[in-house]
Amino acid sequence: MPLSPEQEAEIAEQRSTARPTLRATSPGMEAHLYTAHPVLDHGFVRVVDYMGDDAAICQAARVSYGRGTKSVSNDEGLIRYLMRHWHSTPFEMCEVKFHVKLPVFVARQWIRHRTANVNEYSARYSILDREFYIPEPDQLAAQSVINNQGRGAALSGEEAQRVLRFLQDDASRAYDHYQEMISTEGQQGLARELARMNLPANIYTQWYWKVDLHNLLHFLRLRADSHAQYEIRVYAETMCRIVADWVPFAYAAFEDYRLGGATLSKTALDCLRRMLKGEEVTQENSGMSKGEWREFRATLD
Structure with missing residues (x-):
């Protein structure tokens, strides 16, 4: 299960205690504080702390650019301007600290985003719980034939059952041996920092992940994408819902210009102009590779 009874009791206690403050708060984010949002079979995302709101973004922008923003009459319009023109530092004025429980192989993807402060549960000092990510049957898919990083058609029938059996059996066996190696009954017991190397990549870990809004939105743009x-996408989608409540103006602009928008190369823009003039543009006369052309067409369709 995502939360133990002890963790649920701790969260309930934290949520029951109000703390007066003079700093700016976001009603939407206050509703999320400490609450664990379940993800996958044993994972979760919860907000531990945050700083700033939509107004903090505008405040920083107006300090930075002074009179140049006087013509922007409202916060929403200013935020959309900043997002549209790829400004970054005003969005860095907002920060959030997440507590995330996730499979190790997801954590190894996630940590490639090197623009956050991270502190992970240490298996050198503590014993990891017997919790593994086992995919739902509809998430068991073959290798994509067109994308080396992607999935193809879902496995079915006996093949799907065989794969699930391997995942469950291998994880359980590895954890059994992990426990036996660190046992101290009648033996010295292997050090925890060594015994952990036998654990599979689908075991769950936990960390605190603190990031500013600019870098969080960059993470979400990549990881909430359908590709x-x-x-990792389901974690990003959960965080998107939290951010939408925290900074609604900033998230709406992000959704419009980043998640729902597209960036065109000079060559692609030239092809689009030719198309609008009625010219027939093909991959052969576009100046693009087959891959670029396929992505360009997908953007337009």
Whole structure:
């Protein structure tokens, strides 16, 4: 299960205690504080702390650019301007600290985003719980034939059952041996920092992940995308819902210009202009590779 009874009791206690403050708060984010949002079979995302709101973005922008923003009459319009023109530092004025429980192989993808502060549960000092990510049957898929990083058609029938059996049996066996190696009954017991190397990549870990809004939105743009791996995408989608409540103006602009928008190369823009003039443009006369052309057409369709 995502939360133990002890963790649920701790969260309930934290949520029951109000703390007066003079700093700016976001009603939407206050509703999320400490609450664990379940992800996958044993994972979760919860907000531990945050700083700033939509107004903090505008405040920083107006300090930075002074009179140049006087013509922007409202916060929403200013935020959309900043997002549209790829400004970054005003969005860095907002920060959030997440507590995330996730499979190790997802964590190894996630940690490639090197623009956050991370502190992970240490298996050198503590014993990891017997919790493994086992995919739902509809997430068991073959290798894509067109994308070396992607999935193809879902496995079915006996093949799907065989794969699930391997995942469950191998994880359980590895954890059994992990426990036996660190046992101290009648033996010295292997050090935890060594015994952990026998654990599979689908075991769950936990960390605190603190990031500013600019870098969080960059993470979400990549990981909430439909092409991202499912297991990290569901975490990103959960965080998107949290961010939408935290900074609604900033998230709406992000959704419009980043998630729902597209960036065209100079060559692609030239092809689009030719198309609008009625010219027949093909991959052969476009100046693009087959891959670029396929992506360009997908953007337009």
